[in-house]
Amino acid sequence: MQEIMKQAKLKAEELLTKxxxxxxxGWTEGDFSYDCSPATFTLDNLxxxxxxxxxxxxxxxxxxxxxxxEGKILVFLKPCDTYxxxxxxxxxxxxRENIYVVGIECRGKVDIDKLRxxxxxGVLGCKTEGDKLICDTIYGEKTVxxxxxMLEKCLSCKGKKHVVYDELIGExxxxxxxxxxxxxxxxxxxxxxxxxxxxxxxxxxxIRCNACRNVCPACSCVHCVFxxxxxxxxxxANTDRFEEKLYHIIRAWHVAGRCTDCGxxxxxxxxxxPLHLINRKFIKDMNEFYGEYQAGEDTETKAPLNSYTFGDRxxxxxDTKEGK
Amino acid sequence: xxVENKTFKPTIVAFCCNWCSYAGADxxxxxxxxxxxxxxxxxxxxxxxxxxxxxxKAFQRGADGVILCGCHPGDCHYTTGNxxxxxxxxxLFSMLNYLGIEKERTRVEWVxxxxxxxxxxxxxDFVATITALGENKKLEDLRCKK
Ligand code: SF4
Ligand code: SF4
Ligand code: SF4
Ligand code: FES
Numbered sequence: 001m002q003e004i005m006k007q008a009k010l011k012a013e014e015l016l017t018k019x020x021x022x023x024x025x026g027w028t029e030g031d032f033s034y035d036c037s038p039a040t041f042t043l044d045n046l047x048x049x050x051x052x053x054x055x056x057x058x059x060x061x062x063x064x065x066x067x068x069x070e071g072k073i074l075v076f077l078k079p080c081d082t083y084x085x086x087x088x089x090x091x092x093x094x095x096r097e098n099i100y101v102v103g104i105e106c107r108g109k110v111d112i113d114k115l116r117x118x119x120x121x122g123v124l125g126c127k128t129e130g131d132k133l134i135c136d137t138i139y140g141e142k143t144v145x146x147x148x149x150m151l152e153k154c155l156s157c158k159g160k161k162h163v164v165y166d167e168l169i170g171e172x173x174x175x176x177x178x179x180x181x182x183x184x185x186x187x188x189x190x191x192x193x194x195x196x197x198x199x200x201x202x203x204x205x206x207i208r209c210n211a212c213r214n215v216c217p218a219c220s221c222v223h224c225v226f227x228x229x230x231x232x233x234x235x236x237a238n239t240d241r242f243e244e245k246l247y248h249i250i251r252a253w254h255v256a257g258r259c260t261d262c263g264x265x266x267x268x269x270x271x272x273x274p275l276h277l278i279n280r281k282f283i284k285d286m287n288e289f290y291g292e293y294q295a296g297e298d299t300e301t302k303a304p305l306n307s308y309t310f311g312d313r314x315x316x317x318x319d320t321k322e323g324k
Numbered sequence: 325x326x327v328e329n330k331t332f333k334p335t336i337v338a339f340c341c342n343w344c345s346y347a348g349a350d351x352x353x354x355x356x357x358x359x360x361x362x363x364x365x366x367x368x369x370x371x372x373x374x375x376x377x378x379x380x381k382a383f384q385r386g387a388d389g390v391i392l393c394g395c396h397p398g399d400c401h402y403t404t405g406n407x408x409x410x411x412x413x414x415x416l417f418s419m420l421n422y423l424g425i426e427k428e429r430t431r432v433e434w435v436x437x438x439x440x441x442x443x444x445x446x447x448x449d450f451v452a453t454i455t456a457l458g459e460n461k462k463l464e465d466l467r468c469k470k
Pocket of ligand 3: 205206207209210265271
């Protein structure tokens with residue numbers, strides 16, 4: 001990753017110097033090495049740019065605002081981020097002509113909470129070696145199996161292909177897409193009451209911080225229903241079981257067919273709610289009912305809920321194998 | 325407990341498309357075919373007008389079952405509205421069930437303006453189903469309870 005980061009920085013410097021772009025959006029470290037967040041750079045602060053195992057954040061959504069500004073911006077996109085980028089293009093939310101996309105190599109990002117669960121604290125930096133993660137900590141060097149500490153979204157990666165880019169940095173690590181629907185299928189196999197209990201338990205943890213919505217590239221509405229005081233929907237803490245569910249059903253519904261399964265919602269949830277299990281249910285259903293569809297794979301294909309066929313299954317047939 | 329069960333009268337919200345089922349309900353009335361008083365009809369301009377939020381709000385405000393009635397596929401006044409509605413309701417109902425909400429609580433039926441008898445039969449059947457199922461507990465909002 002050190003090598004890739006160096007190359008990325010050089011690329012940014014080159015494009016800024018040549019005047020191809022006037023800004024760069026990338027990641028920077030906060031007080032701690034694992035505290036990486038999105039930031040914009042010019043030649044003045046480019047030394048703060050980092051690309052590490054903790055750069056899980058998807059930069060696509062920031063382009064909605066950034067691409068409206070004067071001049072071109074350089075953005076670094078990991079493979080999964082490129083799907084969100086395409087989706088935003090399809091929805092006319094970002095200006096392609098104002099963006100220079102550099103696809104950047106990714107071998108899976110690390111979840112600091114999982115590292116901590118392994119008793120690894122005081123992390124100064126990490127590097128990937130094969131399938132191991134070597135952590136430099138204030139207590140010395142620690143090694144773990146990387147798969148045990150990766151972000152959930154990386155454990156179910158769609159396959160590490162950049163679907164859009166102007167230029168690539170690093171290798172295209174092409175992989176078989178990992179299984180994303182195993183857990184959804186397990187839930188489907190439970191009884192209604194068991195599922196209700198499962199979700200009641202998960203969703204009641206929600207503190208309605210709205211982080212999942214704020215980070216979601218598909219949640220790009222200028223006026224979100226949850227911010228409308230006249231909509232009769234609380235925009236802050238849920239007060240009862242109904243509201244807990246309402247928020248999640250409506251949000252998942254709004255992004256159904258547009259969610260690229262980028263995994264950002266689950267990543268940012270401070271309560272660790274497995275939001276991806278809700279979104280993936282919609283994805284799985286739409287695949288099964290209306291044919292395979294991957295949002296963000298290209299910018300043309302119509303989303304399943306924006307089209308229909310005469311022979312679609314009837315609503316009560318949602319749980320039968322092939323409809324009628 | 326037993327007494328309560330016997331007297332349980334569900335509240336049913338029926339979203340009916342103006343061009344077909346709403347007229348179907350009218351026809352049922354003029355033909356003196358009865359449908360249960362528990363059914364509260366809300367007229368919508370087309371089945372595809374049904375925002376999922378309406379369904380959830382209905383449950384919040386005390387509905388025990390929600391049914392959407394629209395024109396038969398192919399007969400939508402706006403040509404294709406019900407095809408979209410069909411996909412939306414299929415995925416939405418599936419999601420509600422995935423979250424543990426009883427499958428029987430939501431339903432879609434295609435009822436034309438000429439099908440007064442079907443309208444009455446559908447409503448009677450739906451009310452019977454929900455009565456047997458009992459009160460909506462899983463999607464209730466306690467603040468809205470009397
Ligand atoms: S929750 Fe719905 S209205 Fe709000 S930003 Fe997301 S898609 Fe838009
Ligand atoms: S719902 Fe979650 S996984 Fe889907 S696009 Fe939004 S942040 Fe990404
Ligand atoms: S990020 Fe988590 S806690 Fe915050 S609103 Fe979303 S689900 Fe609730
Ligand atoms: S007009 Fe009746 S369903 Fe569209």
